[in-house]
Amino acid sequence: MIKTSLLKANAVSKLYPGERTTGVKNVTLDIKPGEITAVIGASGSGKSTLLKLFFGLISPDKGEIRFKGDRVWGPEEKLIPGHDEMKMVTQHTDDLNLFAKVWDNVATLLPNTDLKAKKEKTDNVLKQLNMTHLATRQVVDLSGGEKQRVAIARAMVTQPTVLLLDEPFNQVDTSFREALQQDIRQVVKDTGLTVVMVSHDPAEVLSMADELVVIKDGEILEKGQPRNLYKQPGHLYTAQLLANxxxxxxxxxxxxxxxxxxxxxxxxxxxxxxxxxxxxxxxxxxxxxxxxxxxxxxxxxxxxxxxxxxxxxxxxxxxxxxxxxxxxxxxx
Known part of the structure; x- marks a missing residue:
């Protein structure tokens, strides 16, 4: 069965005049629901720009972003930028309350109208990400990788339709990285969550992604299933990104x-x-x-x-x- 588009970029361009970083140019891309889509490319190729456009943190110069058929509003039109049915996790964890416990950092994003449901949802997301043992720890005492996991848990606890991840595993220790990736894949399988991630690590995208999108100088070069692109990359650029x-x-x-x-x-x-x-x-x-x-x-x-x-x-x-x-x- 062919899945319909959930999130779509229609001929989107966002340029940064005077800078070496070009942004994105005339990008058209369909994000299918219930799948993990990974965007890869060299530094400055436009990966993070595309993610911010999807979320509504920046507005395109041309074209439009649509979610469930409706146009995604940019920061000029929305008081608090970012789409309500999406959550975005970056490499930075500045929004965490360092002196609060992990459990409280995650639970604080849920309303107090139903305390039982709040506890169940918080406990459940910590369990899904194998973080129950961290629940009573203060964030200030955590490693950079553990803080990153808390940031992902905070994003997931509100049960968004789309989770946007910008280099999400950079600070996660190698020994825990693969387990966390498997946990997220399982969540996608169990809940139908849609994930769009940006990564520079071939191991991450080849093992996690359902769809791989290769971007170069702001334009989509090719896309397809990771296994197919690894075995038969249409461009030398792709081959060099995916393997030595x-x-x-x-x-x-x-x-x-x-x-x-x-x-x-x-x-x-x-x-x-x-x-x-x-x-x-x-x-x-x-x-x-x-x-x-x-x-x-x-x-x-x-x-x-x-x-x-x-x-x-x-x-x-x-x-x-x-x-x-x-x-x-x-x-x-």
Missing amino acids: CNVLTSKQAKLLGVTSKKETIAIYTDYIDITKSWVGKAWEVKQVMFKGFFEELLVQQDNITVRALNKEQGKYKEGDKVNLKAWGYLEY
């Missing part, structure tokens, strides 16, 4: 067994097989970088440097001679 990749000329790529008539070849680090070389000219291991469950090798031949992923830790050391062969590649 080697960008070579077709002549250089021949050293990896690639024959192509295209000028530019991109090869993900995990698309390269490595074997030890006992005879003949080969690649030399210049650096071995420990990455946890794998290593990344920096290898060189004829002033050509390539990165390759190695899962057999300890097998290679600096100065070793190796053979490389690409089993997959992208052409541009």
